[in-house]
Amino acid sequence: MEMPDGTIFKISDGGETPTFIEVKGFDDVDGEVGSKGQLVKAGTLSDTEEKYGASSFKDGGERNFKFRAEADDAGQIELKSVCESQEERDCQIILPNGKQWDITVQFAGWTYGQPSKNTPMQIIALGGVNKDNGINTTT
Numbered sequence: 001m002e003m004p005d006g007t008i009f010k011i012s013d014g015g016e017t018p019t020f021i022e023v024k025g026f027d028d029v030d031g032e033v034g035s036k037g038q039l040v041k042a043g044t045l046s047d048t049e050e051k052y053g054a055s056s057f058k059d060g061g062e063r064n065f066k067f068r069a070e071a072d073d074a075g076q077i078e079l080k081s082v083c084e085s086q087e088e089r090d091c092q093i094i095l096p097n098g099k100q101w102d103i104t105v106q107f108a109g110w111t112y113g114q115p116s117k118n119t120p121m122q123i124i125a126l127g128g129v130n131k132d133n134g135i136n137t138t139t
Contacts, residue, residue, distance in 0.1 A: 002028050006096035009065065011079055012089050020092055023075030025068030027122065029093070031061050062128050063105070069112065069121040076123060083110040083125050095135075104131035 009026035012018035041050065070076055082089055086108055093101040105127035113122035 003093070004096055008092075008094040009067070009075075010092040010094070011075065011082065012091070013078070014082075014087065014089055018090060020090075021075045021078050023067060023079050024073040025070050025076070025123075026065075026093075027068060028064075028066040030064040030066075062126070065105075065125040065127060066113065067123045067125070069123050079107075079125055080110055080123065083107045083127075088130060100136045102133040102136070103129050106130050 003026060007026055009023045010020035011023055012020055067076060067079075086106070088104060088106045091103050091105050093103070095101075107125060107127045110123055110125045113119070113124045115121045
């Protein structure tokens with residue numbers, strides 16, 4: 001999902017009382033907002049039609065978080081360090097209208113994306129969303 005201009009990505013410092021650090025150059029996150037549930041077959045032998053139930057298992061999904069590369073940005077330095085040590089961190093995505101998406105991400109690594117004529121060099125951080133608190137719509 002391409003983010004609107006002015007969207008801010010923040011990552012926690014991992015402390016007991018976390019401070020959030022802005023990671024500059026946020027462009028994009030693959031996938032959709034939300035956690036997908038799973039359907040399970042819940043029929044019995046006496047049922048004449050297939051029946052489904054909902055599993056309590058939720059999958060926030062694997063995501064690529066994309067940033068325009070800015071080598072001196074403290075947030076990108078922190079993000080790359082977190083990816084290299086494969087840590088879980090709380091993150092915030094703040095939209096230009098003030099609405100905020102709060103997620104907990106297990107980071108697994110990062111790469112540089114291939115630049116093109118229309119796309120600058122990017123840092124792509126791979127993470128799995130372990131907890132999705134959804135978008136705060138109260139603002």
